[in-house]
Amino acid sequence: xxITVCIGSSCHLKGSREVVEELQQLIAENDLKDKIxxxxxxxMGNCVNGVNVTIGEEIFSLKPETTKNFxxxxxxxxx
Amino acid sequence: MRKFDTKVQDLKYKVLREVARHAFEDRLAESxxxxxxxxxxxxxxxxxxxxYKEKAIVAERIKLAMGGDKNNPNVIEVIDxxxxxxxxxxxxxxxxxxxxIAHRCxxxxxxxxxxxxxxxxxxxxxxxxxxxxxxxxxCPYTAIVNIKRPCENACxxxxxxxxxxxxxxxQNEKCTACGACVYQCPFxxxxxxxxxxxxxxxxxxxxxxxxxKLYAVVxxxxxxxxxxxxxxxxxxxxxELGFFHVVEAALGADMVAMTEAKExxxxxxxxxxxxxxxxxxxxxxxxxxxxxxxxxxxxxxxIAKYIKETTPNAKxxxxxxxxAKKMEFxxxxxxxxxxxxxxxxxxxxxxxSRDIDLSVLEEDxxxxxSYYGRIFARSGGLSDAVRExxxxxxxxxxxxxxxxxxxxxACRLALRKASRGNLPNNFIEGMxxxxxxxGGAGCVTHEERNKSxxxxxxxxxxEKTIQDAISxxx
Numbered sequence: 001x002x003i004t005v006c007i008g009s010s011c012h013l014k015g016s017r018e019v020v021e022e023l024q025q026l027i028a029e030n031d032l033k034d035k036i037x038x039x040x041x042x043x044m045g046n047c048v049n050g051v052n053v054t055i056g057e058e059i060f061s062l063k064p065e066t067t068k069n070f071x072x073x074x075x076x077x078x079x
Numbered sequence: 080m081r082k083f084d085t086k087v088q089d090l091k092y093k094v095l096r097e098v099a100r101h102a103f104e105d106r107l108a109e110s111x112x113x114x115x116x117x118x119x120x121x122x123x124x125x126x127x128x129x130x131y132k133e134k135a136i137v138a139e140r141i142k143l144a145m146g147g148d149k150n151n152p153n154v155i156e157v158i159d160x161x162x163x164x165x166x167x168x169x170x171x172x173x174x175x176x177x178x179x180i181a182h183r184c185x186x187x188x189x190x191x192x193x194x195x196x197x198x199x200x201x202x203x204x205x206x207x208x209x210x211x212x213x214x215x216x217x218c219p220y221t222a223i224v225n226i227k228r229p230c231e232n233a234c235x236x237x238x239x240x241x242x243x244x245x246x247x248x249x250q251n252e253k254c255t256a257c258g259a260c261v262y263q264c265p266f267x268x269x270x271x272x273x274x275x276x277x278x279x280x281x282x283x284x285x286x287x288x289x290x291x292k293l294y295a296v297v298x299x300x301x302x303x304x305x306x307x308x309x310x311x312x313x314x315x316x317x318x319e320l321g322f323f324h325v326v327e328a329a330l331g332a333d334m335v336a337m338t339e340a341k342e343x344x345x346x347x348x349x350x351x352x353x354x355x356x357x358x359x360x361x362x363x364x365x366x367x368x369x370x371x372x373x374x375x376x377x378x379x380x381x382i383a384k385y386i387k388e389t390t391p392n393a394k395x396x397x398x399x400x401x402x403a404k405k406m407e408f409x410x411x412x413x414x415x416x417x418x419x420x421x422x423x424x425x426x427x428x429x430x431x432s433r434d435i436d437l438s439v440l441e442e443d444x445x446x447x448x449s450y451y452g453r454i455f456a457r458s459g460g461l462s463d464a465v466r467e468x469x470x471x472x473x474x475x476x477x478x479x480x481x482x483x484x485x486x487x488x489a490c491r492l493a494l495r496k497a498s499r500g501n502l503p504n505n506f507i508e509g510m511x512x513x514x515x516x517x518g519g520a521g522c523v524t525h526e527e528r529n530k531s532x533x534x535x536x537x538x539x540x541x542e543k544t545i546q547d548a549i550s551x552x553x
Contacts, residue, residue: 007551008324009314009444013541020551040551041389042294042447043324 001036001078004054008043011050016040018064019051026071035079082307082427084524087267090126093118094137095275095428098144102279103432107145114141136161140270147272153251154272154405155261161268162246165228169210172201175222184214184223233263235487236360253363257356257487257511258402258520271402271520274419275428278396281418282321291392292323296382296417298399299329299448299456300516302536303529304423310536311442316435317398317426318443328399329448331382332455332464333548335375340468342373344477348505349373350494351461355407356511357490365494376413378455379404383416385552394418398426400456400519403511422521446541449548453537457530458485458515460537461508464545471546481506486513 007016027036044052049061062070083089097114101107115134127133139158147156178199185193192207215223230247231239238253260269285293295317305313314325343349352373361368383395397420408417451467454460462481482504484490490509496502512518517529542548
């Protein structure tokens with residue numbers, strides 16, 4: 001599964017680093033490094049709703065503090 | 080409002096602007112021939128002997144704005160008819176000579192080239208003179224001057240000579256494309272080739288970023304360049320031109336700082352690889368030192384590589400202060416990542432060709448890099464970043480002893496010492512332009528405040544450490 005986090009300027013200022021770090025930690029904790037490919041991209045053209053994160057083609061709007069919930073409800077169920 | 084340092088830059092800009100305008104309107108091929116009449120108006124000459132010569136020179140500038148001579152691999156070209164064939168007599172005695180009794184000039188001249196007329200005023204016998212300049216140094220009246228062409232004076236790699244018609248000529252095998260002569264020639268007779276038409280095509284063919292995503296990678300020196308607008312408005316302006324997104328080359332600098340620090344700690348001695356003119360200078364003048372050039376791609380190429388690897392269907396244009404980048408992006412190892420290069424001068428021309436008034440635009444944001452990546456734009460910044468990167472990677476035990484060289488003369492001195500084995504330093508930060516990138520020939524302005532602007536921009540970075548800035552890239 002490929003999770004892409006927007007690291008464009010707007011999302012970066014809204015906390016994409018924290019989102020990436022939290023996802024990295026959660027992936028490690030859940031031993032999912034082999035199953036999840038986490039990567040970054042510069043801008044998804046949806047700056048107003050950042051931090052933008054996609055799973056495949058589906059786009060989600062995250063904040064650092066909602067990342068855990070996103071992982072639990074969206075990522076884990078797709079594994 | 081004044082945009083440029085000199086009227087030569089302004090003239091060059093007008094040509095670039097009109098070429099871009101015609102290209103955006105898809106009528107360049109049919110109507111470029113009309114541009115000289117649009118720029119040189121009326122029948123009174125303001126720059127040259129007559130308006131016909133002025134128009135002829137503008138026509139030559141148009142050729143360069145449209146890519147220049149395809150058979151000349153160099154991006155720095157001479158406009159022969161624009162060269163005023165300035166005098167270049169070397170050392171000469173001026174009217175300031177008082178015909179003194181001391182005759183220090185005569186005493187110091189080992190060649191016996193100084194002689195005196197019946198009024199005791201000094202003269203130089205050019206058959207004997209070797210242009211050492213000692214006489215000029217000792218004259219208490221500083222009456223002996225060195226008459227050099229500004230281009231020749233600007234070119235510290237000595238790539239400038241004159242052809243059989245006394246016009247300037249550039250030796251490509253020595254030229255590093257730093258652009259110093261372009262900026263210094265008071266008649267604008269030397270110009271950097273422009274890829275502005277290619278960039279307009281990239282914008283148009285992207286079809287509003289549907290066919291591919293067009294990224295602008297901007298150099299950190301941008302922070303000092305557009306004094307009539309906020310940086311956020313410049314970023315908005317770049318997007319208004321049709322770019323999909325703007326990314327800081329400084330994030331590439333953060334990435335480079337990390338790998339360069341590690342490489343240095345392993346190899347024990349390195350010269351930096353960020354400045355393409357410095358790298359080219361080593362290859363041409365100190366080939367034995369080339370093995371010490373850092374293996375890193377430049378920050379520009381490093382971040383562009385990342386963009387292309389993570390975003391399918393991306394194209395990247397680098398926007399910076401540098402004419403040598405126009406050579407670098409054509410290198411085999413960089414070409415896959417960078418599609419074109421323009422300067423800040425050319426960016427200003429693009430804005431105005433679309434009548435984009437930066438000062439009324441809403442501010443956009445630009446934030447990818449750390450403080451350290453951003454200060455690469457000025458001399459000393461790269462060394463500071465490598466020191467920080469050593470620390471952040473737990474390599475503080477490495478005895479880091481850098482020397483920051485800005486300007487080719489400082490670079491030459493350090494490289495010469497290093498090649499003889501008597502340079503005490505273990506890292507040469509080399510920047511071909513005085514002051515670093517903020518002194519680049521493609522800058523709109525070259526002012527004292529530019530350095531502090533870069534430092535201020537560095538301090539505004541959200542990420543304070545290099546590690547934090549690059550942590551999103553994994």
